[in-house]
Structures are given as C-alpha cells and as structure tokens.
Amino acid sequence: xxxxxxxxxxxxxxxxxxxxxxxxxxxxxxxxxxxxxxxxxxxxxxxxxxxxxxxxxxxxxxxxxxxxxxxxxxxxxxxxxxxxxxxxxxxxxxxxxxxxxxxxxxxxxxxxxxxxxxxxxxxxxxxxxxxxxxxxxxxxxxxxxxxxxxxxxxxxxxxxxxxxxxxxxxxxxxxxxxxxxxxxxxxxxxxxxxxxxxxxxxxxxxxxxxxxxxxxxxxxxxxxxxxxxxxxxxxxxxxxxxxxxxxxxxxxxxxxxxxxxxxxxxxxxxxxxxxxxxxxxxxxxxxxxxxxxxxxxxxxxxxxxxxxxxxxxxxxxxxxxxxxxxxxxxxxxxxxxxxxxxxxxxxxxxxxxxxxxxxxxxxxxxxxxxxxxxxxxxxxxxxxxxxxxxxxxxxxxxxxxxxxxxxxxxxxxxxxxxxxxxxxxxxxxxxxx
Amino acid sequence: xxxxxxxxxxxxxxxxxxxxxxxxxxxxxxxxxxxxxxxxxxxxxxxxxxxxxxxxxxxxxxxxxxxxxxxxxxxxxxxxxxxxxxxxxxxxxxxxxxxxxxxxxxxxxxxxxxxxxxxxxxxxxxxxxxxxxxxxxxxxxxxxxxxxxxxxxxxxxxxxxxxxxxxxxxxxxxxxxxxxxxxxxxxxxxxxxxxxxxxxxxxxxxxxxxxxxxxxxxxxxxxxxxxxxxxxxxxxxxxxxxxxxxxxxxxxxxxxxxxxxxxxxxxxxxxxxxxxxxxxxxxxxxxxxxxxxxxxxxxxxxxxxxxxxxxxxxxxxxxxxxxxxxxxxxxxxxxxxxxxxxxxxxxxxxxxxxxxxxxxxxxxxxxxxxxxxxxxxxxxxxxxxxxxxxxxxxxxxxxx
Numbered sequence: 001x002x003x004x005x006x007x008x009x010x011x012x013x014x015x016x017x018x019x020x021x022x023x024x025x026x027x028x029x030x031x032x033x034x035x036x037x038x039x040x041x042x043x044x045x046x047x048x049x050x051x052x053x054x055x056x057x058x059x060x061x062x063x064x065x066x067x068x069x070x071x072x073x074x075x076x077x078x079x080x081x082x083x084x085x086x087x088x089x090x091x092x093x094x095x096x097x098x099x100x101x102x103x104x105x106x107x108x109x110x111x112x113x114x115x116x117x118x119x120x121x122x123x124x125x126x127x128x129x130x131x132x133x134x135x136x137x138x139x140x141x142x143x144x145x146x147x148x149x150x151x152x153x154x155x156x157x158x159x160x161x162x163x164x165x166x167x168x169x170x171x172x173x174x175x176x177x178x179x180x181x182x183x184x185x186x187x188x189x190x191x192x193x194x195x196x197x198x199x200x201x202x203x204x205x206x207x208x209x210x211x212x213x214x215x216x217x218x219x220x221x222x223x224x225x226x227x228x229x230x231x232x233x234x235x236x237x238x239x240x241x242x243x244x245x246x247x248x249x250x251x252x253x254x255x256x257x258x259x260x261x262x263x264x265x266x267x268x269x270x271x272x273x274x275x276x277x278x279x280x281x282x283x284x285x286x287x288x289x290x291x292x293x294x295x296x297x298x299x300x301x302x303x304x305x306x307x308x309x310x311x312x313x314x315x316x317x318x319x320x321x322x323x324x325x326x327x328x329x330x331x332x333x334x335x336x337x338x339x340x341x342x343x344x345x346x347x348x349x350x351x352x353x354x355x356x357x358x359x360x361x362x363x364x365x366x367x368x369x370x371x372x373x374x375x376x377x378x379x380x381x382x383x384x385x386x387x388x389x390x391x392x393x394x395x396x397x398x399x400x401x402x403x404x405x406x407x408x409x410x411x412x413x414x415x416x417x418x419x420x421x422x423x424x425x426x427x428x429x430x431x432x433x
Numbered sequence: 434x435x436x437x438x439x440x441x442x443x444x445x446x447x448x449x450x451x452x453x454x455x456x457x458x459x460x461x462x463x464x465x466x467x468x469x470x471x472x473x474x475x476x477x478x479x480x481x482x483x484x485x486x487x488x489x490x491x492x493x494x495x496x497x498x499x500x501x502x503x504x505x506x507x508x509x510x511x512x513x514x515x516x517x518x519x520x521x522x523x524x525x526x527x528x529x530x531x532x533x534x535x536x537x538x539x540x541x542x543x544x545x546x547x548x549x550x551x552x553x554x555x556x557x558x559x560x561x562x563x564x565x566x567x568x569x570x571x572x573x574x575x576x577x578x579x580x581x582x583x584x585x586x587x588x589x590x591x592x593x594x595x596x597x598x599x600x601x602x603x604x605x606x607x608x609x610x611x612x613x614x615x616x617x618x619x620x621x622x623x624x625x626x627x628x629x630x631x632x633x634x635x636x637x638x639x640x641x642x643x644x645x646x647x648x649x650x651x652x653x654x655x656x657x658x659x660x661x662x663x664x665x666x667x668x669x670x671x672x673x674x675x676x677x678x679x680x681x682x683x684x685x686x687x688x689x690x691x692x693x694x695x696x697x698x699x700x701x702x703x704x705x706x707x708x709x710x711x712x713x714x715x716x717x718x719x720x721x722x723x724x725x726x727x728x729x730x731x732x733x734x735x736x737x738x739x740x741x742x743x744x745x746x747x748x749x750x751x752x753x754x755x756x757x758x759x760x761x762x763x764x765x766x767x768x769x770x771x772x773x774x775x776x777x778x779x780x781x782x783x784x785x786x787x788x789x790x791x792x793x794x795x796x797x798x799x800x801x802x803x804x805x806x807x808x809x810x811x812x813x814x815x816x817x818x819x820x821x822x823x824x825x826x827x828x829x830x831x832x833x
Contacts, residue, residue: 124563126559155596156596156598157595157596157598158594158595158596159596159597161593161594161596162594166594168594168595168596168598168599169598170598170599175562175599176591176594176595176596176598176599178586178587178590178591178594180582180586180587183555183582183583183586183587185555186549186551186552186554186555186556186558186559186583187555187556187558187559187562187583187587188559189552189555189556189559190555190556190557190558190559190560190561190562190563190567191559191560191562191563192559193516193556193559193560194559194560194562194563194564194565195563197514197516197541197565198563198565207559219551219579220551220552220555220582220583222549223549223551223552223555224552224555226547226549226552227546227547227549227552227555227556230546230547231518231544231546231556385597386592386593386595386596386597387592387593387632387633388592388632388633388635388657388745389592389600389602389656389657390655390656390657393685393745394745394748394749395745395748396632396745
C-alpha cells in the first residue's frame with residue numbers, strides 16, 4: 001500500500017519541482033514533504049489494488065515460477081505429518097463433542113504448522129486457541145493434548161480448570177491460553193521486551209503472538225502493536241485471517257485492506273501471505289522472524305486462510321476423504337492437499353505412505369484418547385489451590401473448609417454430589433476426613 | 434507530636450490534628466525506626482537483619498512521593514530484572530514518584546509508554562510471566578478501567594488457569610487514588626472496591642511515607658500481582674523521617690494506630706487523618722460543635738485501625754478489636770454500595786454478632802449518580818467523608 005503511495009508522492013514532487021525540497025519545518029518529529037495536492041490516501045484504493053499475497057505453491061502444489069522453496073526439505077515432510085495430525089485429532093474430538101467447544105478449525109493447518117516450523121523451539125508463543133499445531137510441532141504429546149481436552153489428572157496445563165484446547169506448557173515455551181480474545185497481544189509485547197532484557201536470550205528468541213482477524217478489532221490489538229513498535233521488542237505478530245469470526249464475515253469486521261494494512265500505521269514491517277500454502281508461510285515467517293530478532297523490532301504477518309470443505313463434520317471422514325481424494329485434488333487452496341501434491345511430485349510421498357500415516361495417526365490418537373478417558377480428574381482440593389502464592393488467605397481457607405463441611409453432610413447421601421465426587425482422584429475424600 | 438511541629442507556635446484555635454500535624458506520622462528518626470512490624474532487608478554481605486543495630490540506621494525526611502521513589506530505586510538497584518514504566522514516568526511522573534530514576538537506571542529500565550492503560554497492564558503481565566519484575570504506573574486510578582480485563586481476567590487468574598505453571602507475581606501496578614479537593618469526577622476516584630472479587634490480586638493502600646516505602650517494596654517482592662494505590666493528596670502533605678535502608682512492611686496485616694475500648698474505626702488511605710481529627714473533636718469539640726457532641730460520648734475510647742491491605746484483608750485484627758469494643762465504624766472515600774465497608778461489615782457481623790452493641794456503621798462517599806464512584810467537582814466538601822461526617826458516625830455508633 002505505502003509503496004504505491006510512495007511512488008505517487010515521488011511523481012507529485014517531480015511534477016512540482018518548486019516544492020521538491022520543502023519539508024515542513026515547524027512540525028516536530030516529522031519530515032513530511034510539503035505538497036500543494038489536496039489528496040487523501042487510504043488502504044482502500046479506487047483502483048481496487050490491494051496488498052499482495054506472498055505465495056510459493058500454486059493450487060495444485062507446484063512451485064510458481066520465480067518462487068523460492070524454503071529449505072531444508074526434511075522440515076516439509078515433518079510439517080505434513082503434523083498437518084495431518086490436526087484434522088485427525090479434530091475429527092475424533094469433534095465426534096466426542098464432550099463440551100461442544102472442541103474444534104480446531106480446518107484450513108489453518110498450514111498457517112499454524114508452517115509458522116511453527118519457522119520458529120525457534122524456544123521462541124515464546126502466546127496463542128489464541130487454535131495453535132495446537134505449534135505445540136504438536138514442539139513435541140507436546142498426544143497424551144498431554146487429550147488430558148487437557150478431557151481435564152483429567154494429567155492435565156498439567158490447567159488442572160482441569162479450563163475448557164478444552166486451553167493448553168499451556170512452559171517446557172514448550174507456550175503460554176497458557178485464556179478465553180478472552182486479544183489479551184495476549186499486549187502481553188506479547190511485554191514478553192518480547194523481557195527477552196530483549198534477558199542477556200541469555202537477547203538476539204536469540206522472540207515472542208510470537210497469534211490471533212485472528214476478529215481479535216484484531218479489540219483495543220488490545222492496538223495496544224499491543226503500538227507498544228511493541230514504540231518500545232521496540234522482538235515480537236512477531238501472526239494474524240490468521242480466515243474470513244470469519246464465528247459467524248461474522250471479515251467484511252463486517254473491518255473495511256480496510258485486511259489487518260496487514262494496519263502494520264505500516266504502527267511502523268511495523270508487514271507481509272501478507274497465503275495461509276493455505278505452507279511453504280509460503282514457512283518462508284515468510286522465517287524471514288519475519290529473522291528481521292524481528294535481528295532488528296529487535298516487531299513484525300506483522302497476515303496469513304490469509306479460508307474455510308475449506310473439511311469443516312463439515314462427517315462421522316466417517318477418513319473413509320469420506322479417501323473416496324473423495326480426487327475431489328480434494330481439485331479443491332483449490334486446500335492446504336493439506338496442496339502440500340501432498342507437492343511432496344508427491346517430488347517423489348517424497350506416496351499413496352502407501354499416506355495410507356500408513358493416516359492409520360498410524362488414527363490409532364495413536366484413539367489410544368491416547370482411550371487412555372485419557374479412563375483417568376480420573378485431579379483431586380477436588382485443587383478447586384482452591386493456585387489462587388495465591390504463599391500462605392493461603394483466610395477467606396479461601398474458610399471457604400474450602402465450608403465446602404468440606406457441606407461435603408461431610410451431603411456428599412455421601414445426595415446423589416448428584418456422590419456421583420460427581422467419584423470423578424475426582426480420591427473421590428474428594430480429602431474433604432471428608 | 435513531632436518535634437518540629439512542637440517548636441512552632443500553636444495555631445489559633447489550638448492544635449487540631451491534620452495531615453500536616455498528625456501524631457500518626459513518625460517525624461523523628463527514633464520513631465521511624467520503631468515502626469511496628471518493620472522488617473529490614475539487608476544485603477547478606479552487609480549482615481543479617483539482627484546483626485545490624487537499629488542505632489546505626491539512618492533516616493531522611495521524605496514526603497510520600499519521595500518515599501515511593503526511594504522504594505523503586507531500591508527495587509531497581511537490587512533486582513536487575515526490575516523495570517518501571519507508564520505514562521510520563523521518564524521525566525519523573527506527574528506526581529514526581531519516578532523523579533531521576535530514568536537518569537539513574539537508564540531508559541531501558543525506566544521508560545514511557547504510549548497512552549494505553551490496557552497495554553501497560555498487558556505489557557507488565559508479559560514481563561512478569563517471564564519471571565521479571567514489572568513496576569507499572571497507571572497515571573490515575575480513575576483511568577484503570579481500560580486495564581480491568583487485563584487485571585481481572587489475566588493477572589489475577591494466570592496462576593490458577595495454568596495450574597500453577599505460570600504466574601505474574603512480579604507485577605505491581607502503582608496508581609494514585611482518592612480525592613485531592615479539586616479533581617472532580619475523573620481525578621478523585623477510589624476504585625479499590627471493583628477489585629475485591631478478583632481473587633489472585635492483592636490491593637494495598639498506604640497512609641504515609643514510611644508505610645508507602647515498606648509496603649511498596651513488599652508488594653514488588655510479593656509472589657502475587659499487587660495493585661498499589663497511593664492516596665495522591667498524601668504525596669506532598671504526609672511527611673515522615675523515612676529509614677534509608679531497604680525494609681518491608683507486611684501485607685494483609687492491619688495496624689492499630691490508637692488503641693481504645695469503646696469503638697473501633699477501620700479505615701485506610703487519606704481518611705486515616707480525617708478519622709484522627711474526628712477523634713480529637715470528639716473529646717475536645719471546637720466551640721461551633723460543642724452543643725452537638727453529647728457529654729456521654731466525649732470520653733469514649735476509640736481504637737483506630739489502618740487496614741493497609743484491602744485484599745486479602747486482615748480479618749483477625751478487626752475481629753479482635755470489635756470483640757473488645759463491640760462497635761465498628763468503617764470509613765472510606767469510595768461510594769457505599771458494593772464498597773469495601775459492606776464486605777467487611779458482613780464478615781464482622783457474622784463473627785461478632787453477639788458482641789455487637791450497634792450495627793456496623795459506614796461513613797463513605799455518596800452514590801450520587803449511576804457511576805459508583807463520582808466525586809462531583811464543586812460538591813467535594815460534601816462528597817468526601819470529612820471530620821464532621823466521621824464525628825457524626827462515631828456519635829451514632831456510640832449512642833445507638
């Protein structure tokens with residue numbers, strides 16, 4: 001956008017030579033050239049021109065002429081496995097529908113996995129709640145995934161306190177998700193600044209903040225971008241623009257040219273990338289990260305993703321997909337099939353391997369699920385822990401004791417409580433003794 | 434009475450305690466070093482707390498903003514990860530609390546932020562989540578509301594929601610609070626009550642320079658996020674001899690300022706001094722009030738308590754006092770409904786029900802609009818609980 005404006009400004013000054021050397025002398029902190037043209041500018045342009053989208057693969061998985069396929073290629077094969085894991089997990093958990101909130105939004109596998117592969121494993125990630133792929137890429141195992149989603153006693157991320165997909169793991173440098181949207185954006189600026197101040201991590205790691213285009217409407221988006229640019233810190237913002245915030249289309253979310261148009265307003269290096277092209281995401285985020293860490297400044301990546309066909313929740317999606325593979329190939333912009341086609345064209349992937357992978361993933365996921373399903377919850381006393389560090393305040397202690405009294409009185413006779421107690425490790429006995 | 438005040442001629446009308454002449458302020462070195470519950474935090478190299486004699490410690494006359502600055506200077510000196518930031522803090526802050534800190538510690542550690550309270554809180558949360566010490570300033574507590582989501586949904590809950598894996602114990606939010614007499618609706622508020630339900634947060638409000646320094650250092654080092662509200666009228670008006678060494682005062686511990694047996698007054702922040710004045714008027718009413726103060730209450734013995742930490746508050750000290758006096762008056766500047774006094778009154782009536790000789794009385798700001806803490810500019814004299822309103826509350830509680 002601003003490139004075009006710059007060109008236009010240049011042609012203006014060339015035409016009006018008398019003003020070419022004039023800068024406004026009275027404006028503090030401004031080198032704005034003087035113009036006699038009464039001209040307004042906007043990211044929405046009369047000619048319809050928009051910020052371009054960086055892409056490597058075409059819709060049938062072939063590199064576009066002039067594009068650069070990011071290396072090493074081993075990353076690409078691993079990416080594909082992680083990408084395949086996401087929809088497989090999604091399908092299982094969706095069919096379980098324990099809480100009606102388990103959904104991983106197909107169509108964003110390339111953005112999440114591609115960006116994860118571009119990061120250092122020690123970059124601090126602050127996600128929204130669709131970035132499970134980053135954790136999987138970093139080795140957060142299926143048992144941990146299932147434990148959090150089912151809230152059992154192995155859910156170290158939240159001790160069963162949060163809804164599904166609210167992961168967190170300091171070991172994987174993945175900050176615990178919270179449901180309020182966009183709160184992680186200014187926090188990321190603080191995390192970036194902390195990295196900059198840490199002699200052991202300065203110039204090595206960055207903060208990486210994911211959010212959706214809907215979250216970018218929150219004031220916290222503005223606050224976070226502003227802080228990360230004004231108080232320079234290595235903070236990489238990755239916005240997944242999938243065109244919808246729940247049901248609201250992006251046309252009702254903003255009028256400007258996406259979220260990328262806002263980056264220059266904060267003085268932040270910005271790129272828009274085809275979010276369904278994992279090689280484009282990998283390449284763009286890798287370069288974004290390099291700038292971010294090297295310059296110690298914020299960078300914004302807008303990843304354009306789309307809700308492709310997979311989101312319909314077929315009960316038998318493996319069979320469905322296998323039968324429809326030819327159809328899939330035709331589906332423009334499907335991130336998984338695009339990468340598969342690319343891999344196949346290089347003879348790095350075959351139908352046999354695909355079949356084997358699907359079967360293996362399905363089996364691993366089912367095993368992890370069954371295991372997690374049979375584990376009890378944490379102990380009931382965890383209801384009251386981790387509120388404050390240090391001595392437990394009297395009000396919490398008294399309320400915990402009050403629940404204890406109630407459990408002693410009703411917990412063995414009142415059926416709903418009796419049944420519920422059994423789900424906890426130790427059946428809430430710590431309150432009864 | 435301070436020694437300095439004592440050498441001045443008595444004002445016309447005799448000594449009426451005010452902030453300037455308050456006997457609650459420790460204006461001598463000896464008194465300052467005897468501050469109750471003071472905990473010296475000496476460097477291990479220098480010697481343990483017990484081995485450094487109190488006699489060798491120095492004090493300096495400071496007002497509250499200087500004491501706050503002193504605390505931050507110590508925190509920055511001793512903790513390499515500590516940073517101080519907020520709107521206008523680099524030039525010293527609009528209340529001068531950060532004067533010279535940017536020059537002393539550099540702009541990487543003491544820096545301005547853009548005008549974004551939610552951003553300041555979020556930025557601090559990010560720093561603290563990385564184990565660093567974030568000392569953030571919200572320029573007026575009236576402007577803390579944009580940060581409400583970050584403080585209540587994020588700072589308060591991070592430890593709990595992450596199963597104890599993450600926390601923001603290193604976060605302290607400083608913010609000037611309460612009225613000054615000309616601040617109107619948006620420079621006078623006392624929003625502490627809004628945070629009462631935010632378990633995970635601590636709320637601390639100091640009454641004086643010594644208190645401010647010790648409580649602020651304790652807040653900065655407390656392993657929980659703390660909102661530290663500084664009564665802004667006290668920045669300049671409250672002056673004490675403040676120990677120069679590093680020391681802390683305990684959180685969640687109220688302080689009995691004057692002991693008594695007939696009535697407990699519980700307050701915090703600026704109204705501490707209003708209450709002191711009211712207690713003075715009770716036994717020695719000025720001529721204008723003489724006819725209005727019943728003889729029967731004039732010799733009443735009043736226990737004055739400074740709550741200091743609002744969340745989690747010190748129920749034991751208050752209960753013990755009310756068990757002794759049987760009567761409780763709570764004073765705060767914030768509006769009444771949903772205020773701190775209501776919460777405390779409920780707990781006290783539950784614990785002291787059979788001992789109470791009067792309902793728990795409240796003297797607070799009025800709720801004179803739909804906003805819960807308005808302080809109408811030209812009406813402040815009648816909004817803020819002044820000495821006469823507190824006095825009236827004392828009489829009502831004693832004569833119930």
